[in-house]
Amino acid sequence: MPHHWAMVVDVDRCTGCEACVVACHAENNLPTVGEDQAARGRAMHWIRVERYWEGEYPEAKLRFQPVMCQQCEAAPCEPVCPTYASYHTPDGLNAQVYNRCIGTRFCANACPYDVRFFNYFNPVWQKPLHLQLNPDVSVRSVGVMEKCTFCIQRIHAGEEKAKAEKRDLQDGEIKPACVQSCSPMALVFGDRDDPNSEVSRLSRSKRGVKLLGELGTQPNASYLQAND
Amino acid sequence: MKAIYALFPDPGSAQDAFDALRGSSSTTGIDAAKIVVVSSEPFEGYDFSVEDAGKSYMFPLAALGGIAGGGFGYWLASFTQQSYPLNTGGMPIVTSWTNGIIIYELTMLGAILTTLATLLVTAGLPNFKRQLSDPEIWTGKILVGVTDPPEGARAALEEKFRQAGALAVKDFSSTS
Amino acid sequence: MKKSEEQIQKDLLRPLFEASAGYWFAVAAAASLVLAGAGAMFYGFYNGIGVWGLNSPVFWAFDITNFVFWIGISHAGTLISAILRLANAAWRRPVTRCAEAITVFALSIGAIIPISHVGRPWLAFWMFPYPNERGLWPNFRSPLAWDFFAIATYLIGSISFLLLPMIPDFALIRDSTTGFRKKFYGLLSLGWQGTPRQWHRLETAMHVMAIVIIPVAVSVHTIVSWDFAMTPVPMWRSTIFGPYFVCGAIFSGIAALILAMALLRKFLRLEEYLQPMHFSNLGKLLLTFSLLWFYFTFAERLTTWYANEESEMNVFWSGVRGEFAPLFWAMVTLNFLIPVPILAIKRLRTITGTVVASICVVGGMWLERFLIVVPSLSRKYLPYAWGSYRPTWVEMILMASGFGLMALLYLVFSKIVPMIAIWELKVGMQEAHTGGAGEPAMACQASGKSVIGGASS
Numbered sequence: 001m002p003h004h005w006a007m008v009v010d011v012d013r014c015t016g017c018e019a020c021v022v023a024c025h026a027e028n029n030l031p032t033v034g035e036d037q038a039a040r041g042r043a044m045h046w047i048r049v050e051r052y053w054e055g056e057y058p059e060a061k062l063r064f065q066p067v068m069c070q071q072c073e074a075a076p077c078e079p080v081c082p083t084y085a086s087y088h089t090p091d092g093l094n095a096q097v098y099n100r101c102i103g104t105r106f107c108a109n110a111c112p113y114d115v116r117f118f119n120y121f122n123p124v125w126q127k128p129l130h131l132q133l134n135p136d137v138s139v140r141s142v143g144v145m146e147k148c149t150f151c152i153q154r155i156h157a158g159e160e161k162a163k164a165e166k167r168d169l170q171d172g173e174i175k176p177a178c179v180q181s182c183s184p185m186a187l188v189f190g191d192r193d194d195p196n197s198e199v200s201r202l203s204r205s206k207r208g209v210k211l212l213g214e215l216g217t218q219p220n221a222s223y224l225q226a227n228d
Numbered sequence: 229m230k231a232i233y234a235l236f237p238d239p240g241s242a243q244d245a246f247d248a249l250r251g252s253s254s255t256t257g258i259d260a261a262k263i264v265v266v267s268s269e270p271f272e273g274y275d276f277s278v279e280d281a282g283k284s285y286m287f288p289l290a291a292l293g294g295i296a297g298g299g300f301g302y303w304l305a306s307f308t309q310q311s312y313p314l315n316t317g318g319m320p321i322v323t324s325w326t327n328g329i330i331i332y333e334l335t336m337l338g339a340i341l342t343t344l345a346t347l348l349v350t351a352g353l354p355n356f357k358r359q360l361s362d363p364e365i366w367t368g369k370i371l372v373g374v375t376d377p378p379e380g381a382r383a384a385l386e387e388k389f390r391q392a393g394a395l396a397v398k399d400f401s402s403t404s
Numbered sequence: 405m406k407k408s409e410e411q412i413q414k415d416l417l418r419p420l421f422e423a424s425a426g427y428w429f430a431v432a433a434a435a436s437l438v439l440a441g442a443g444a445m446f447y448g449f450y451n452g453i454g455v456w457g458l459n460s461p462v463f464w465a466f467d468i469t470n471f472v473f474w475i476g477i478s479h480a481g482t483l484i485s486a487i488l489r490l491a492n493a494a495w496r497r498p499v500t501r502c503a504e505a506i507t508v509f510a511l512s513i514g515a516i517i518p519i520s521h522v523g524r525p526w527l528a529f530w531m532f533p534y535p536n537e538r539g540l541w542p543n544f545r546s547p548l549a550w551d552f553f554a555i556a557t558y559l560i561g562s563i564s565f566l567l568l569p570m571i572p573d574f575a576l577i578r579d580s581t582t583g584f585r586k587k588f589y590g591l592l593s594l595g596w597q598g599t600p601r602q603w604h605r606l607e608t609a610m611h612v613m614a615i616v617i618i619p620v621a622v623s624v625h626t627i628v629s630w631d632f633a634m635t636p637v638p639m640w641r642s643t644i645f646g647p648y649f650v651c652g653a654i655f656s657g658i659a660a661l662i663l664a665m666a667l668l669r670k671f672l673r674l675e676e677y678l679q680p681m682h683f684s685n686l687g688k689l690l691l692t693f694s695l696l697w698f699y700f701t702f703a704e705r706l707t708t709w710y711a712n713e714e715s716e717m718n719v720f721w722s723g724v725r726g727e728f729a730p731l732f733w734a735m736v737t738l739n740f741l742i743p744v745p746i747l748a749i750k751r752l753r754t755i756t757g758t759v760v761a762s763i764c765v766v767g768g769m770w771l772e773r774f775l776i777v778v779p780s781l782s783r784k785y786l787p788y789a790w791g792s793y794r795p796t797w798v799e800m801i802l803m804a805s806g807f808g809l810m811a812l813l814y815l816v817f818s819k820i821v822p823m824i825a826i827w828e829l830k831v832g833m834q835e836a837h838t839g840g841a842g843e844p845a846m847a848c849q850a851s852g853k854s855v856i857g858g859a860s861s
Contacts, residue, residue: 041459041791050788067786076636078319082531082548083540087315100540102530103453103523104548105463109781110635114461114789118523120454142452143523212785215636268409268576269830270603273838277600286608290616304533305544312541326545329627333553336620340561340613347568347609351602354594361597363579368409368830 003159003169004092004220005150006192007179008202009066011225013186016064018049020178020187024068027151027177029137031123044117046148047178063225066187068178069094069115069148070211070219077107077116085145091155092192092220096147103143112212116147150189151176171197192220229402231264231360232385233373234394239271242370245392246276249374252388256381258374264360266371276372289346290339297338301331358402369395412829416822417577419672423819426671434812441805444798445520453523457796461789462781466799467521468631469773470806473656474514475555475628476649476769480657481507481562482621483689486614495685497832498677498824502668503661504566505823509813510660511559513806518551547630554620554627561617568609571596572827625653632776638715639708639780648700652769655693655739659765662686664814666759668823677824680755687758690765691747698740701772718783727792728779731771738768 024030024047033042047068054061071094077086078094085100086107108116122142125133133139136153140146151174158174171190179187190199202208207224236242242265249256249263271277305327314321348354365371377385389397448455458465484503488496519528531552533542542549574593578586596602629649632640642648662683669678705724708716723732743761746752783790817823 037454040457041462042454043460048788050786052788065788067788078316079543079545080547080634082543082546082552084314084316084543088319089315090318100530101523102525102527104518104521105458105523106546106548106631106635108461108463109637112636112785114784114786117460118458118463119452120458121452141524142454145523215785217636265600266598267600267603268572268598269827269834270600270607271834272604272607277604279600282601284605284608286605286612290612294616308533309541309544313539314541323545326550329550329623330544330553332623333550333557333620336616336623337557337560339616340557340564340620343609343612343616344564344568347605348594351605353571353596353602355597356590356595359595359597361579365598366409366413366576366579 002091002193003191004193005071005155006092006190006199006203007068007150007176007221008188008199008208009221009223010186010188010202011063011065011223012207013184014049014064014066015184015186016049016051016062017183019181019183020047020066021045021049023177023181024148026132027134027137027154028149029123029133029139031119031125033121033123037120042118042120044119044146046115046117046146065211065223066178067113067115067211068221069150070113070217070221071150073218073220074216076110076112076215076217080106080110082106093150093152093155094147095152096145096149098138098140098144098146101144103145105145107145112215112217116145119144119146151178171199229360229375230377231373231375231400232377232382232397233264233360233362233371233400234386234389234392234397235362235364235369235371236393237369237395239267239274239276239370241393242267242271242372243274243276245372245389245394246279248388248392249372249385252384256384256388257378258381258385262375262377264371264373264375266361266365266373268365268368271370284350286343286346286350290343293342293345294335294339296342298331298335300338301334302327304334305330360400360402362398362400364396373400409830413576413580413826415674415676416824416826416829417580419818420577420820420822427815427819431812431815434808434815437805437808438812440801441808444801444805448520448798448802449525453521455796455798457794457799459791459793461784461791462778462793464521464781465774465778465793466795466803467517468777469770470803471514471517471521472628472649472773472777473770474510474517474806475625476653476656476773477660477766478507478510478514478558478562478657479621479625479650479653480510480661481505481565482617483654483657484661484686485565486618486621489610489614490618494832494835495682497828498674499661499665499682499686500828501566501569501821501825502664502823504562505814505817506657506660506664507562508559508566509810509817511555511562512813513809515555515559518548518555547627547634550627551631554624558617558620558624561613561620565610565613565617568606568613569825569828570821571606572598572603573822573825576826577822622650625650632780637780637784638713639719640776642704642708644700644704644707648704651693651696651700652772655690655697656766656769658686658690658693659762659769662690662758662762663766666755666762668818669755672818672823674824677829683755683758684750684753687747687753687761690758690761691744694740694743694747694765701736715783715785718787719780722779722783723775727782728775732775735768735771735775738764739772740768 030044047066050065050067052063075094078088082104083100083102085097087095089095105118108118119140119142154176155174158169162169176189179189188198188202190197192200192203194200203222205224207226208222210219211223236245250260253260265276306322309321360373362371374385386397481503484496485500519525522528530540531542571593574589575596578589578593626646629645633642633645665678668674708720722728742764746757746761778793782792
């Protein structure tokens with residue numbers, strides 16, 4: 001049975017520690033663009049934790065919202081890529097093919113979540129940080145778009161392991177880097193087509209909402225927050 | 229190719245000469261098809277213009293070219309996309325609205341290219357052989373002449389030219 | 405003021421044989437701008453697009469602004485040549501070649517930008533459908549693929565539209581010169597003779613092209629507008645973009661044409677051919693389009709404001725009274741508040757008046773493109789991801805070099821080809837003699853001899 005990958009973000013649990021951001025950087029060979037480039041707005045965080053203040057002191061409330069690629073079923077970034085570098089896989093992921101990308105940046109403009117990032121320069125890792133690069137993930141060159149892939153390398157590794165061992169995948173066996181490093185367990189990942197998985201259970205929660213759902217993008221990530 | 233021609237100051241006298249030449253084919257023995265008119269601007273309102281121009285099929289040919297272009301666009305947008313192993317994860321590959329845009333543009337391109345081709349073929353361009361012409365036409369004079377006139381008709385032809393009001397009568401040879 | 409045909413030829417061919425010191429200075433200035441632009445472009449290729457001011461989320465700014473701007477300017481030729489040709493407006497004759505030249509050059513400059521602004525321009529050919537073994541095929545659902553087909557069609561169409569009426573003029577130059585020039589123009593004129601058959605075919609071809617090129621031009625800028633309208637970005641997803649952009653394109657095109665004509669008139673001493681009447685007529689067209697532009701802008705902003713949708717209103721207010729307010733109000737002033745009084749009042753609609761209005765419009769329309777692209781991208785749906793944009797010197801040089809390239813192409817063109825179509829002017833004179841365009845042949849034949857015979861010298 002083909003899987004349909006989805007993620008659930010429990011906003012009420014998120015403490016804003018940003019361990020997920022760091023883990024993603026480490027796992028996916030994300031470049032650290034440097035202070036100067038970050039000040040220009042070119043930081044590349046495939047997952048970012050957005051902070052929103054509500055109200056005034058002393059009743060001020062702080063809400064954290066981790067935002068990564070929603071892997072939308074009706075993704076606005078897919079029809080607009082002239083070279084099919086952005087396409088939808090049968091298991092529900094929006095895949096970015098780095099080799100096909102010529103860098104028109106149309107997909108990034110079309111993305112309402114602003115989760116797509118462009119390599120404005122060739123990424124550089126100062127020695128000895130180059131030793132920390134993940135061999136399972138490619139390093140993107142200048143002029144190529146990139147974004148969260150739900151750690152597709154871990155998905156493939158998990159699927160191959162299960163196939164080699166001639167068994168089905170267990171729920172919770174595949175964890176993207178952000179999910180693995182989340183200490184309050186606010187991020188949950190799994191197969192939403194499996195009725196017993198935690199992801200499909202949480203997706204049906206009454207607190208569930210789709211980020212910018214009114215746009216009709218049909219995201220594969222749900223956000224759980226209490227409306228108080 | 230030899231020719232005898234005359235230069236006329238205005239289209240009216242050129243028309244007279246043309247008529248005279250056509251009417252005289254029995255006496256001078258010239259072939260009406262060998263009468264040549266050359267000018268530096270089109271004179272659409274005159275008979276010599278209409279006679280020589282004949283019927284043009286440019287509009288229907290352009291329409292046909294457009295249809296061919298549209299067909300090519302349809303093939304390009306619809307069939308090639310289905311033959312390629314493209315993975316779109318369930319999103320439609322062949323969509324009429326968007327393919328319609330490609331088809332529209334290639335229809336227009338087909339019409340344009342066909343018009344260009346028709347023009348070049350029917351106007352006989354490019355033609356770098358030495359042709360009957362005279363630099364005087366660029367000052368507004370109109371050239372009316374006969375290519376390969378029969379021997380002995382020269383005097384009669386010259387007479388007809390002068391009667392119509394020719395400014396000059398000259399000879400032309402493509403080998404000189 | 406009746407000029408003989410020899411005098412017309414002399415006047416219009418003079419620029420091809422003479423060049424003043426001022427001309428060479430202008431060529432040097434334009435060429436250095438172009439070289440600077442080439443240098444800036446290769447600097448960007450070598451180091452990456454990071455040398456521009458783009459960031460996340462403003463992924464398009466000056467590059468796409470300039471692209472839409474130049475494609476817009478290229479609509480000048482179509483309007484003037486094709487529509488006026490079909491409407492049989494006699495006053496178009498001295499103006500058509502300038503207009504068609506602007507179209508071809510502006511379109512060429514615009515067409516470079518989609519190739520050079522991508523992250524990996526050396527792979528831009530992947531957008532072209534060629535059989536390959538990489539499993540690559542262009543996505544025909546992408547507006548950029550539509551851009552490719554539309555701009556290619558329009559470019560081929562406008563080059564033909566420009567070149568076809570030049571053939572008889574090349575033949576004229578061929579027969580008036582010797583040596584290298586004779587060979588060169590002999591080649592270009594394709595051996596044109598000037599028989600009525602050839603004239604008839606040429607005019608029919610121009611007629612067909614005029615009919616075909618108008619829908620192509622409308623579709624080109626509509627498709628360019630769909631680069632924006634096909635995304636869910638606030639204030640981009642609007643069905644008005646198609647007609648809005650076409651109107652804006654023709655608007656900026658007429659302004660560019662007026663500017664080009666004014667410069668040619670001054671520097672090639674064509675005062676007798678490009679008369680105040682031509683500028684006044686084009687000024688009336690410019691006025692019409694200024695009012696139409698205002699209508700579209702107002703309609704788009706009224707519907708946005710009325711819907712009061714949160715994300716759209718963020719973009720709306722950033723334009724009207726926020727970060728982009730100075731640019732927005734400058735745009736309204738330059739596109740509407742200044743040109744309309746100048747062009748509406750007959751006494752002010754002189755050559756100087758229309759030139760002033762045109763300069764304002766060209767600047768205002770560039771601002772309009774910028775204000776469509778950048779404010780919407782800087783304020784999308786998630787406020788945490790909002791950004792801002794500031795251009796770098798590389799982008800400024802690239803923009804200036806676009807203008808330099810336009811000037812250079814035009815300067816070179818004016819030395820190779822007579823800027824006013826000589827044979828078309830002669831036909832115009834002929835029609836004026838016989839009582840206006842479209843007079844039936846019978847009237848000419850009856851009275852032709854005396855009328856024309858008397859007028860020619």
